[in-house]
Amino acid sequence: MMKIEQTFKKLLLASLIASLAACGGDDGTDGATGPQGEQGPQGETGAEGPAGEDATNSTISLQFAGRYETGAFDESASEIVVYDPATNQIFSINANSGMVDVLNIAAPSMPVLTMSLDIASDVAGAIDGLASADELGAANSVAVHDGVVAVAVEADTKQSNGYVAFYQNDGIFLAAVEVGALPDMLTFTPDGSMVLVANEGEPNGDYSVDPEGSVSVINVSGGAATVTQADVSTLDFTDFNAGGSRAGELGSDVRVSSKSASVAQDLEPEYITVSPDSASAWVALQENNAIAKLDLATMEVSAILGLGYKDYSILGNELDASNKDDSINIRNWPVRGLFMPDTIDSFEFAGVNYLITANEGDGREYLTDEDDATACTAAGGFDFDDGDCFHYLDEIRAKDIQDTGATIDLPSLGFYAESVEELTEDENLGRIKVVADMGVSDCTGNTLATTGQPGAGCVYKALYSYGARSFSIWNGETGELVYDSGSDFERITAQRLGGDFNATNDENGGDDRSDDKGPEPEAVEVAHIAGATYAFIGLERVGGIMVYNISNPEAAQFVQYINTRDFSVDIEALVDAGDFSAAGDLGPESVLFIAAEDSPSGEPLLVVGNEVSGTIAMFNVNVVDSAP
Numbered sequence: 001m002m003k004i005e006q007t008f009k010k011l012l013l014a015s016l017i018a019s020l021a022a023c024g025g026d027d028g029t030d031g032a033t034g035p036q037g038e039q040g041p042q043g044e045t046g047a048e049g050p051a052g053e054d055a056t057n058s059t060i061s062l063q064f065a066g067r068y069e070t071g072a073f074d075e076s077a078s079e080i081v082v083y084d085p086a087t088n089q090i091f092s093i094n095a096n097s098g099m100v101d102v103l104n105i106a107a108p109s110m111p112v113l114t115m116s117l118d119i120a121s122d123v124a125g126a127i128d129g130l131a132s133a134d135e136l137g138a139a140n141s142v143a144v145h146d147g148v149v150a151v152a153v154e155a156d157t158k159q160s161n162g163y164v165a166f167y168q169n170d171g172i173f174l175a176a177v178e179v180g181a182l183p184d185m186l187t188f189t190p191d192g193s194m195v196l197v198a199n200e201g202e203p204n205g206d207y208s209v210d211p212e213g214s215v216s217v218i219n220v221s222g223g224a225a226t227v228t229q230a231d232v233s234t235l236d237f238t239d240f241n242a243g244g245s246r247a248g249e250l251g252s253d254v255r256v257s258s259k260s261a262s263v264a265q266d267l268e269p270e271y272i273t274v275s276p277d278s279a280s281a282w283v284a285l286q287e288n289n290a291i292a293k294l295d296l297a298t299m300e301v302s303a304i305l306g307l308g309y310k311d312y313s314i315l316g317n318e319l320d321a322s323n324k325d326d327s328i329n330i331r332n333w334p335v336r337g338l339f340m341p342d343t344i345d346s347f348e349f350a351g352v353n354y355l356i357t358a359n360e361g362d363g364r365e366y367l368t369d370e371d372d373a374t375a376c377t378a379a380g381g382f383d384f385d386d387g388d389c390f391h392y393l394d395e396i397r398a399k400d401i402q403d404t405g406a407t408i409d410l411p412s413l414g415f416y417a418e419s420v421e422e423l424t425e426d427e428n429l430g431r432i433k434v435v436a437d438m439g440v441s442d443c444t445g446n447t448l449a450t451t452g453q454p455g456a457g458c459v460y461k462a463l464y465s466y467g468a469r470s471f472s473i474w475n476g477e478t479g480e481l482v483y484d485s486g487s488d489f490e491r492i493t494a495q496r497l498g499g500d501f502n503a504t505n506d507e508n509g510g511d512d513r514s515d516d517k518g519p520e521p522e523a524v525e526v527a528h529i530a531g532a533t534y535a536f537i538g539l540e541r542v543g544g545i546m547v548y549n550i551s552n553p554e555a556a557q558f559v560q561y562i563n564t565r566d567f568s569v570d571i572e573a574l575v576d577a578g579d580f581s582a583a584g585d586l587g588p589e590s591v592l593f594i595a596a597e598d599s600p601s602g603e604p605l606l607v608v609g610n611e612v613s614g615t616i617a618m619f620n621v622n623v624v625d626s627a628p
Contacts, residue, residue, distance in 0.1 A: 060623055061622045100119060137155055143195070154184075250304060365393050490518055527604075533551045538608060
């Protein structure tokens with residue numbers, strides 16, 4: 001090939017010279033063409049290039065390897081899982097015991113419990129002013145970096161400040177510091193210099209105490225053993241309050257409850273992800289349907305990005321909206337879904353930071369326990385239901401809207417039903433739970449702002465549901481949505497599971513969650529494997545893990561769905577009998593990827609914490625090469 005190219009170039013040059021020589025003078029007459037000159041000697045052959053590689057398509061496949069069982073059913077005995085490669089140990093939040101369970105996975109198919117960390121006792125002994133461990137509640141989150149373990153623990157009264165405890169990976173307690181109210185999640189920055197803590201700041205049952213949501217930043221660059229309260233900084237959202245210096249930056253897509261006393265009190269940090277360079281962080285504000293971006297160099301909130309909504313009337317965004325239609329009925333409806341992500345993760349592509357979100361959805365329901373309706377009213381509640389006294393509830397079934405005196409006036413109604421009454425029948429859109437304080441107007445003078453429920457005069461021009469039944473990819477700098485999995489989760493689970501589609505997570509039986517949040521994506525993990533980038537998404541209700549190749553953020557591709565739950569058994573009977581192992585794994589709460597170089601087996605692993613079954617499931621991640 002090289003010789004042919006050189007010969008062609010010489011002939012082309014000779015032709016060009018001949019053409020120029022043939023040009024006439026200024027009078028434009030043609031001159032005579034001279035004879036063709038002799039061809040010069042052949043040039044030396046160039047060096048041979050490297051051999052090419054045959055093209056291959058590479059993908060992955062999950063294969064169940066084994067599990068650890070706590071023996072506690074529906075007690076949140078296995079929630080968040082993290083891994084320490086130096087010791088082949090998994091650290092798992094066991095909210096049932098209030099401890100952190102430590103498992104050895106030297107043999108990944110047979111995890112072994114080696115010890116449990118008594119967080120409350122250690123923190124109470126280290127913090128002046130704490131009389132006993134009884135003043136502390138459950139551990140909520142755990143993270144590990146370079147042999148140091150950090151654990152977030154809430155106060156017994158959730159509206160009081162919580163704490164972060166530090167341990168060596170051998171279980172030796174190092175230090176503890178105070179953070180904000182209800183520390184719900186924490187993570188190390190990739191460089192290990194900081195621990196970021198999402199302090200949710202959730203209100204109490206009667207909504208009389210509502211602490212501010214915040215993010216605590218703990219400087220651990222000097223070593224976790226020497227951390228003191230002076231190393232703790234707090235990033236809050238007070239500048240976004242009404243009258244604050246940044247109040248005008250808060251877009252209409254950021255959902256703020258009218259009952260809350262301020263924006264800062266209403267914003268509830270849920271989950272944090274950090275950029276690879278440890279310069280930026282993003283915080284999911286789930287109930288607010290937003291994400292806050294943090295600048296870790298300046299220690300400031302850069303922006304609050306409202307996420308908007310998903311339109312279920314668009315092709316590709318179908319859903320099953322009823323648990324009373326006796327069928328799988330995935331279709332378009334005049335409903336909008338708020339993304340409201342729980343777990344978020346991040347990755348970099350072509351120099352841009354992208355966020356990936358598990359769009360679970362979450363309503364606000366604040367209640368107290370009362371003996372009867374009279375006691376409920378005396379306590380300030382607006383509704384009593386079998387011991388539950390409701391002080392605020394922002395969800396309502398579509399069919400119940402008109403019972404309150406409110407009306408539904410959807411511009412697109414005629415495409416779906418002949419009347420509102422037909423649209424809101426149980427087998428149509430009547431059962432779906434919608435956000436009571438969105439898409440509504442003309443509510444002046446009724447109780448929507450104080451109870452969360454509509455009344456006479458309210459007019460619904462749009463219906464918004466909780467969650468998007470999907471995962472999404474966003475530009476982390478602009479908040480732009482670049483990909484959403486649409487109706488994939490419901491379509492794929494319906495195809496694979498048939499009548500068990502949209503089951504709940506504590507009993508078998510299909511279609512149970514269609515009127516709520518469907519499969520309810522809860523957890524997400526990003527991993528780089530064999531030159532590609534993958535997302536693992538855990539479905540909290542129906543169970544199982546969705547796997548997508550997200551190497552191109554704008555064109556993610558479905559790879560696999562695996563579910564290690566047994567839908568054929570009677571879960572309740574198994575639990576009553578005291579052995580529910582046969583049920584499998586129920587309620588994925590967290591997903592953890594272990595790279596091959598860190599894995600005890602030398603092969604990549606996926607670890608899933610399942611809070612309902614109280615199990616930790618282990619999967620081999622097999623790289624599969626196929627012909628192009």
